Amino acid sequence: MAGLEGKTIGKYRIIERLGRGGMATVYKAYHPSLDRYVAIKMLHGYLAEGENFLERFEQEAQSVATLRHHNIVQVFDFDNDGENYYMVMEFVSxxxxxxxxxxxxxxxxxxxxxxxxxxxxxxxxxxxxxxxxxxxxxxxxxxxxxxxxxxxxxxxxxxxxxxxxxxxxxxxxxxxxxxxxxxxxxxxxxxxxxxxxxxxxxxxxxxxxxxxxxxxxxxxxxxxxxxxxxxxxxxxIPHDFQPxxxxxxxxxxxxxxxxxxxxxxxxxxxxxxxxxxxxxxxxxxxxxxxxxxxxxxxxxxxxxEKPHYTQPVRVSEPPKEQLKSAGKRKVARVFGWGIVGVLFLVGIVIFTWILNYVGVLNFGGFDCATVKECEVQAYILRDQGDLREAKDYLAKAIGMVPEQEHPSHAELWCRMGEMSIALDELDQAVSDFSHCFAWTEDDPGLGWLRKEAGDQLQELNR
CATH class of the missing domain: 1.10.510.10 (Transferase(Phosphotransferase) domain 1)
Structure with a gap:
């Protein structure tokens, strides 16, 4: 949804993009008749693929718009332009x-x-x-x-x-x-x-x-x-590392x-x-x-603290023998606990291997099965700062997109390019945006994405 700056959607003129997450892209916009800035949250198009989405969107947006509290961002409006569903909220600077x-x-x-x-x-x-x-x-x-x-x-x-x-x-x-x-x-x-x-x-x-x-x-x-x-x-426990x-x-x-x-x-x-x-x-x-x-x-x-003994403590052995006996007991305890510790670690390794084997645990990452699953996981990882793994999931998504779906290919390659820039992999970014640019050539409706890729390539080639 990049490249909307300067365009008008409904009653709102888009000023700039504020951010993008896994669910939506947020823009700063201007409402001329009310002379005020607003924030527009545009949901990603693929989220509207579910059954009865329009009905659910309108019902929930109406409910949210009724919330009036000084610690809640006010929702002013909600609509769709035929392709994108969006909410209009107060702009917080x-x-x-x-x-x-x-x-x-x-x-x-x-x-x-x-x-x-x-x-x-x-x-x-x-x-x-x-x-x-x-x-x-x-x-x-x-x-x-x-x-x-x-x-x-x-x-x-x-x-x-x-x-x-x-x-x-x-x-x-x-x-x-x-x-x-x-x-x-x-x-x-x-x-x-x-x-x-x-x-x-x-x-x-x-x-x-x-x-x-x-x-x-x-x-x-x-x-x-x-x-x-x-x-x-x-x-x-916070107290354990911050006394x-x-x-x-x-x-x-x-x-x-x-x-x-x-x-x-x-x-x-x-x-x-x-x-x-x-x-x-x-x-x-x-x-x-x-x-x-x-x-x-x-x-x-x-x-x-005061002692609570009700009678004198009796020492059954002379001090030297007591120390010698205590030393032996200490060595025995250390040796015994050492064996317990080794067995415990071995148990954890075996247990974790079993869980991985049966698929209960998967510390190797989320195994996405569809384009949208991979894309969603990529955006989660990107938002957490794990850009390299995010790129891996985008690559999986690109590999699953049917060849005829030019918009999806173009969008994914442009997002891949953004992550390459963030990683300072500029040569790779040039390649990514070049792919994005190429996928927009035969689709007039992707002019905004073509412009984004072109602008990025021009900047990278300076």
Whole structure:
């Protein structure tokens, strides 16, 4: 959907492209009669292939347009131009929370407790309002959290995942696009149909964890491996690698990130109250705890403890013999635990091999079977920064496209070229855009894509 800049769609004149994801491309546009800028989210064309998509799109867009909350991006309009379905929303110029987090981590810092709570509480206020209206987001992540010029938090993309989760689109068939692996709750990763507000609470908890620690709790080489960790791996406790982490807030994280939805907070309001209680209850203690190191805390606790013996301790052997005996027992214990450890590792290797063999686990990546599955997986990997593997999936997709489908070939080669540029593989980018350009030659309707490829080639050949 590149190359729309300067064109008019409905009542809106396209100004520039703001971004592109696995589900849609977002543009900044101008509405002349109202004299205001708006954001237009255009869904990718292939998503409309599902049964009754138009009906589902209109129903969900109408529901989203009724949401009126100062922490939710307002939807003004929705329509289609015969080929593309789009939503028109208020334009927020301050950028995304993801961009702010990336900048913060790039400078080696993390968000303060106070700022993290301020951000999370505003997102939770939006969720509490939407959940009471019967709307579950399903894709809470930092890139769906916008920040306006006043520093206020606004949640966007309500309804998009819900539109796509109904009907027979490739999206639902693969499970790849409903949610984002790094922020996906276990039940969503398992493909369960029953999604509740607790699912959004889990994703919100992941963002809270990331704000406070500087990284998400679960990461892996492939999206499927990340999802597997959400389902099966225990949560890494912040206190284990950050001793000064505030204990009251750690309890909030543990509850919001429980594997079982019933063990989490059952509403965003409940989570807000828990956060405020944890912070206000120990505001002085939190600051004191931040100043103390873990060893000092442990030392203080040990010195404060009193023995609880009711009678003298009897020593049955002389000290030297006792030491010698203790040494033997220690060697025996170390040797015994060593054997246990080796057997445990061998068991893990065998168990993992069996799971891979039967197809339960596939740490080698998602095995796409159709063009759309491969394309969807490529965009997920691209958004996560794994451009090389994303290109591999695009290559698989290109290999599956029938020769007569020129638009698909052209679009995929142009996207391949963008990734090659991002990887600084400029010679490969020239080849990719040349392929894109060639596939547009016999199709007048692909003039916009032909222009994109031509512009890129001209820039690369300077």
């Amino acid at each position: 301050g950028g995304t929370l993801k961009a702010k987090m990336t900048h913060k981590s790039g400078n080696g810092g993390v968000f303060s407790v106070e700022e993290s709570i301020r951000i999370i509480n505003q997102i939770a206020e939006a969720l509490d309002y939407a959940h009471k209206k019967g709307m579950i987001h399903r894709d809470i992540k930092p890139s769906n959290v916008l920040i306006n010029e006043e520093g206020e938090i606004l949640l966007t993309d309500f309804g998009i995942a819900r539109i796509l989760s109904k009907g027979g689109t490739q999206l639902t068939a693969t499970g790849a696009l409903i949610g984002t692996p790094a922020y996906m709750p276990p039940e969503q990763g398992r493909g369960e149909k029953e999604i509740t507000p607790a699912s959004d609470i889990y994703s919100l908890g992941i963002i809270f964890y990331e704000l406070l620690t500087g990284h998400v709790p679960f990461d892996a080489d492939t999206p499927m491996a990340i999802i597997h960790k959400h389902i099966h791996s225990p949560l890494p 000064e982490f505030p204990t009251p807030l750690e309890k909030v994280l543990l509850k919001s990130l429980a594997k079982d939805p019933e063990d989490r907070y059952q509403s965003a309001r409940e989570m807000i109250n828990a956060i405020e209680k944890a912070f206000s209850k120990g505001e002085e203690n939190l600051s004191e705890q931040t100043r103390l190191s873990m060893p000092k805390i442990q030392e203080t606790r040990i010195s404060a």
